Amino acid sequence: MVLQSDLIGDAVLGVLSDPRRLRSVRRLLGGPVPDEAFDRVAMLVHKLVDAPMCVVCLVDEDRQSLAGQVGVPDPLASAREMPLTHSFSRHVVVAGEMLAVSDVRDDPRMRDNPMIRQIGAIAYAGAPITDPDGLIVGTLCAIDLEPRVWTPSEIALLSELAEVCSSEVCLRIARTAEEEARRAAESAHQQLELLAELTESLAATMDVDEAMRRLGDIVTAALADWCVVAVADDPGGPAHVSAAHRDPERAADMARLAEVAAGSGADLRAMLQAVRRGRRTVRTADGAADLGSRISDAELAEVTTRAGFGAALIVPVISPVRHRALGAILLVNRLDRRAFTGAEEWTAAEVGRRAGLAVENSRLYREQRHVAEVLQRSLLTELPAIPGIDLHARYLPAQDGAAVGGDWYDAFVQPDGSVMVAVGDVSGHDIEAAATMGQLRNLVRGDAYGRDEEPGALLSALDQALDGLRVSASATAVLARVRRSWSGYAVGFANAGHPPPLLLLPDGTVQVWWVPPEPLLGLPPREPRTTTHRYVPAGSTLVLYTDGLVEDREQLLDDGIGRLCTVLRDHAGRPGDELCDRLVEVAPRRSDDIALLLVRLT
Template identity: 30%
Template sequence: MSGSLPSRTALPPHPDPAFERFARLVRRQLDVPVALVTLVSVDEQVFPGAVGLPEPWQSTRCTPLSHSFCQHVVRSAAPLVISDARTEPLVADNLAIPDLHVIAYAGVPLTGADGVVVGSLCAIDSRPRAWAEDDLAVLTDLAEACSSELQLRQAHQRADEVAAQARQLLAEQEVDRSRFSLALTAGQVGTFDMDLATGELTVDDRLLELSGMDRAGFTGRPEDVYAHVHPDDVTDVMARVEHAVSTGGTYDAEYRIVLGDGFNRWLAARGEVVGAADGAVRRLVGVVHDITPQREPYEQAAQIVDEMAVGFLGMDTDWVITQVNREGERIAGFSREQLVGRTLWEAFPATVGTTFEEQYRRAVATGRPVSFDAYYPEPLDVWVEVRAVPGPAGLAVHFVDITTRALGQLQAERTAARERLLGRITEELVGTLHADEAAQRLSRLVVPAVADWCIVTIADDDQAAGSRRGLRTAASWHSDPAMRDTTAAYAQARLSSLDDDTVLIEAMRSGQPQLIDAGATAQVGGMYPAGPVQELMGALAPEAVAVLSLPGRDGPVGILSLANGAGRGAFTPEDLVTARHIAARSGLVLDNARLFRQQRALAEGFQRSLLTPPAEPDHLQIAVRYVPAGQAAHVGGDWYDAFMQPGGATLLVVGDVVGHDVAAAAAMGQLRSIVRTVGALDHDGPAAVLRQVEQVMQTLQSAILATTVVARLEQTEEEKAAGLTRLRWSNAGHPPPMAVTSDGAVTVLAAERADLLLGVDPAAPRREAQVTLGWGTVVVLYTDGLVERRDCDLDAGTARLRATLAELAGRGLDELCDELLARMLPDAPDDDVALVAVRLHPQDRPRPAEAGPNRIPPNVPPAG
């Protein structure tokens, strides 16, 4: 409910340590620049607790009401929350806005001992702020504790006033003792009087009651009272009494009395040494009153902090630990007695130079809270989530034990990393069907991901699974570049020293991993005879070794040897699981490579058996090439041919049967035989050859589909004398041939459009085109595997071929063919490639040596 302003404030305008502490707590917990404990009267407001006020207000601790927001809290007896004072009509004209930089304000009432609102606990920001519910809840809790302190102070004042009355009565002996007794009773205050000469203690019934004693059990000695003081407080109480006696000054103490029901009662005691200096009549007299109602909220708040599930560590500006709660003790592994009073760096030396120190110093330097996760090593061995909040009094650190969560996350990250490694290994290895290249890739992937160094050993294709015969080192690798040559030398040398006792042979024989957890240098070295192998093993100095077979379909196809040095130590269970997966996948890839080699050798051998050497007429040099596809199943459909007709003309043929397998190779053999048979007779030209080939295929009911080019080199005596040769060709749906002159001019030998491929329509028209060529010209016929790839279309490939031929013009024919294939084809071609090239050498001089011997059929007349 609303009220009026008090006629005077409850305390003078001086800094008070207790209220200063509440102001610091508000500033720290709500992260505001200014926090105040404010008491308001009809004339002014004072700040017994204040942090962050600008000068001169911080020094004077007093302002007129023209600067007071808190007067509204007192009048309304309710909290006042303002996000932006400049737009709030209630305080829009208040001078605190420009003078004290008050923009955002949150104030909660402070009540005195009689329940009347006398001030507020407030948080002030110099910029607009939307106050969170948690902010207001914290401010309310602290205001309750602050009100308790205020009420306690008022009770002390009341007690001091009573004590002053008592001293006055004793000194002047003019006031009746009954009035003093009545005053003490009215104030619910107990009294004590101790004779410092004899140590005899005189107390009234009220003090006995407050101290949990009765008259019958009281002997008149101070020890009777001390026996009921809480064990944690008794030493402090006795020290304060002794200090007052020794200095002749005042006695001031707050302590707990342990009651019979197990509860505690808080008492406040005030006293003073009076009497002659000689000690004859010196006495310590004073009063005691119950402050439990005022202390309970404060103690409850402290208990809440102490029992929080979040660890708390408070430090002053010199990094000295001032507060630790129970959870903080548990996580830190030390009691608060061991921590309080020590600097952070002394109590937690592993903090120095780590993320902890970096983040703590950043918070203090910037004045802003920081949050982070970090690991503290042995002896704590704990992961913590930390929030460090800086303030004028120092740094407050809140931390939570997240070890279980962090370890789970680390395990998940390790699992994900292992899956990424396995995925990369699979991707890398399936990208090649060459065993040695796969082994090289494997060695560089497992080091250093799984081991410090490794050796990959594979078995030859013709050796029985699990046999040590035919083993050879395919790859080795070491994480230390300086040790790679040593690793390679050991990998080669050890094979000559293998016997049935070595872990390699046992891994091959059993198919089970062989593991040496520690001392591997001595154990493995002892399996070899004295000599270079032992010396190399000593230089490598492995601490742990794991040997795994690489399983194939019919048994091991190789061995993966992994080793760690002393720094890395034994393989973890996760390492071994990863190694087993790697071995299984690698074995499958190497087995596939072996099967590919076998199938490719079979198909390629069959393919090459169908291709015969070309004829070599005197004035022509003919070169042929065949490149199988990168995959064994794609071998088989392409062919070339070059032969002479009885009349002396030379036929050049290149073709491609539809399909990529052994069946396509067989079909190619049939079609090639038909073309050779028909073409080996004299005809009018290439088109006639293709027409008769179609007739033969129809008669034989062949289902073959193929593209082909048949070209014929012919010459009259006049053309020969002029150094010219005619090329006539017919194209059945095939890529066009190309002619290259020695100066690099390239002509694409393409008709307006190609005819239909063979095997579709026996009646399809077959047309011819011709061109006259000079001496030195090279004609190239090829299949589509040379120009067509997955990553580019046929037109782009044809343009690339034309440009490459222009660059290679003038080179020897064999060199031109080899370089052309090297530039145009990838390492593993998608399709097989057949190529036939012919160079027209001058006929007015002998056949050049580079063209090789002249080779023509016996029924063909020699040229000239």
């Protein structure tokens, strides 16, 4: 059976615990102590009402603060607060109106108050102090040490001065609310800046380890003193673990922490995996007690203690694609710093989501590169073995984007024993460029095989085929026919807007085969293309390549060709594969594909 007294008690607690009222009280409690303004009001009541004790009090959920006072004995006067059980003013908050009691010993609500015995309080009169919403946050009260009948003028005076206190309270709450809003806006701006910086930084790399390292650096600069990140692409796969600390002197500790945490039996990794499985945030006020106590590994415990294991927060790293947890992030503050706020917890959870997006982007990028590279390799020719002619080739995809593009090389033997070699470059480095490249290469092969025409005539026929078949292509190419001659080799070649072939002679000199420029492939056919003939001594090396090997935005094309000539001269005696490697090494940062074909004429 529910007693009426229980219902009354619940109602009292409900009034005192009203969140809106408590918000106003706590905004005021952050003010100065003692408070000169409220002390002056208490002194005014003391003089005008002639009461030995006068107090401006603020009533919290479990205590009462003496914002202003006169006549209150120590230790209460020094402490400026008392438990709520010692408060007469709480009854004003509950009643919602002024209370004037001649003898509190006769009042059922007040007769058991410990203040009767401790300070001799007998008579009490308290007027409510209200916040901007009219909620009672405290009282202006007078206390006498003997029974007293409070006169109407005294009650009116208390009420008027309580209104003065209410005006001051409203002004202070408004200022505090404005400052809170400013700080909240500033904090929100900082958190958004952090997330924007994190997003930009993670988007700039497709390497998971580098992405998690960047995440750690950004998070420890703005959100936590140190952190540990553990993510895995696959549920049973190896975890990528990294750690970072705000203090650069802790870098060695963090590197060791990541190494130990990556071990299969590490306690810290087990904690992160538990959060990963539960897909929920774990927040503790004291990491040393709540999380640190679970670390049994002695070295791990030592490192985390040196780092400072205070308030901790663990958030899952969630995949937005597969909708499952990929790992977790442990954020830790030192012991002397406060616990994480709700706003910081939200930001940390958002960091986890963006980390998940970065991991998924990396995975999808690797899968795309793998598929594209397989496609590209399938489109490239397997070089034939030809007696007296040694062929070597390289294909390198652009460093940006999918590992597929429009660069290609080819070599095949004609029925008459001559050898056709070609290098070309279809504009673009994507799947569409690769598909066009495959068509173009097959057209070159199909049109040239078994025919004795010069390379210029073959490229002219290719122009007609591309136009007649409506193949949308814009490409450069060099097509050459190599024949044996009595003194070495005869090379006839045609150049459709492509970088010039290079010839490394047996004596180490290098020729650059510049010819008058001719249009790219794929343009409407005009004048017949020309063929240039050169006679090459045995022991020479013909080098065909695409522009990705020589083009640099900050230099002329001639400078890139000059670099290749220098490498050819410096490494003339190297084996073909090694010479290919040396040529590729001097390429600028690859924003384009590279195709390279070496034809050694022995």
